[in-house]
Amino acid sequence: MDLDAGVSTNVETTGDSGPKDEQAAGIEVEYRPNRHSCGVDNSPSVIELRSVTGRQVGVLRADQPHDFESCRAAAGTGFGPVSPGNGRWTDRGLVEGAALCSVTDKGAVAMAVLEKVGENESAPTVTGKLVVWSKD
Template identity: 55%
Template sequence: MTDTVGPPDPGRIPPRPVAPPYAVPGPVPASVPPPPGHPPRWAWWVIGIVVPVLGTVATVLASSGRGGTPAPAASAAPPAATSAPAATSAPVAPPTATAPQPASAAPDLSAPAGYRSQQARWGVAPPICGTGVLVDLDTGTSASFELESAGDTPSAQRSAAAELEYRPHSQGCGMSGIEPSVTELRPVTGRSVGVLRAGRPLTFEECRMAAGTGFGPVRMGGPTARERGLVRGAALCSVTERGSVAMALVEDVSDETTPTLGGRLVVWAKD
């Protein structure tokens, strides 16, 4: 089959495609603003330019400041005054006072029938090693005697008129002629002597009853003497070799380990 050349057949020419209708261009959408809290893009450009410039200026100023006179430092503002309350010292507790020993009350001088009362004073000082002291409670007088050894006792003749004996303790002396470190008070052998404790009535009957209680050797200047009642305010009571009732008040007692003793002496002597 051969093609023929001739005018085109209108029935065989394809139709021209139809162009789309013309659309009017719409408005250009505006740029979306940055979310709140974020600077715009141009701010970053400004920061990128300004920061290097400030760094350069700071370097130049620092270099010029080293060579020239340093700029005066800004005066620091004075600290704000704070009104703090004045410190108050805590109250100091007063020192604890040592409880005083009871003072001797006034003795009752009334005498029963067949007796008369009289007053004097008595006293005894600590003896030196090698000696002792005898006290006559009828008169309040004292006399010393020699001790050949720690266990020695005065002769019966020397102690015949005495009721009390004050001597160095057996462990209080190393050699004769020196002051003892410890002394002891004791009744003379065979005498009726006792302690009328502080606070008891100072009467004839109280003293006569106390004389019958008796007491052995008492180490003075320590807790033993306090436990046995030999403190200020007490009294030493005795029925003397004359039959009198003697009350030797302990009013003067020193604080040494070898104390001095003394005070008023009341004697109810037989008529």
Template identity: 45%
Template sequence: SDDAPSASASASASPEADLTAPDGYAKALSTMWGLAPVPCTQHEQQLIDLDDGTSRTEDENNGAVQEPGGAELLYWPDTCTGLGDYQLRALPNTRVGLLRVDAPKSFDSCRAAAGTGFGALAMSERNDREDRGFVEGAALCSVTDKGTVAMAVIEHISGSAVDDISVSGPLYVWAAAP
């Protein structure tokens, strides 16, 4: 089945992470994160806070955010055509970047990747996702507004060009030590 390669890639994605905390940071906390589209007729967009993986919705406004509230990512429907049309981008004034699938999954590489930027990505366009490196085994990295280094591993992507894409995976968070 088509699920078998994905399952084996997922199984190998997480154990490769080096969760060693450098001086000045607490031991990495592990939780989950995800993107889950709602029907565009609900006129909602999802904001994701990488400090802890929480997400919340607000009224959709063509990708504009009313209340960022510490979120780093925005997942919103670009149009409401009945086809997959969700976009993902980093919010303004955040440090978010993509850690490529072949890069070490570690604090240092994630912190460095966070400074590379992450512009809008049409999630239903598989070729665009793959060209940009948004694939299973890669990670979105951020240095958050709280100084936390967060690594959101892309463990599972489901959906296609005709429906909206869901993404999930482990989230590793290194908080600055008190």
């Protein structure tokens, strides 16, 4: 997901390295198969939500203020890969009302609020709103 542009797109991957460089230029957060946990038929068996390497992304908990300062502070906390299922999203604070916060590649602060988390525990869909505070 490119948080500056507010778009989520499917991008072609290049094996373990993730999206092709030209496609990944503005991407801050990925939701894609983990290529290191492939099933028997070599198809990805685990989906992960994770920040793109080098991006500042963190979780703003649902009970915290959803404002610029809180989001900027949460972005600096880091966000490692997290797979859905077995309560892992919930344990990491990824529940309805929480937000993913990032300092984007353009220096803006973005807050993606999780308004609806789908019930498919192995690969939930997430919908919500995006707020971007411009660097300028």
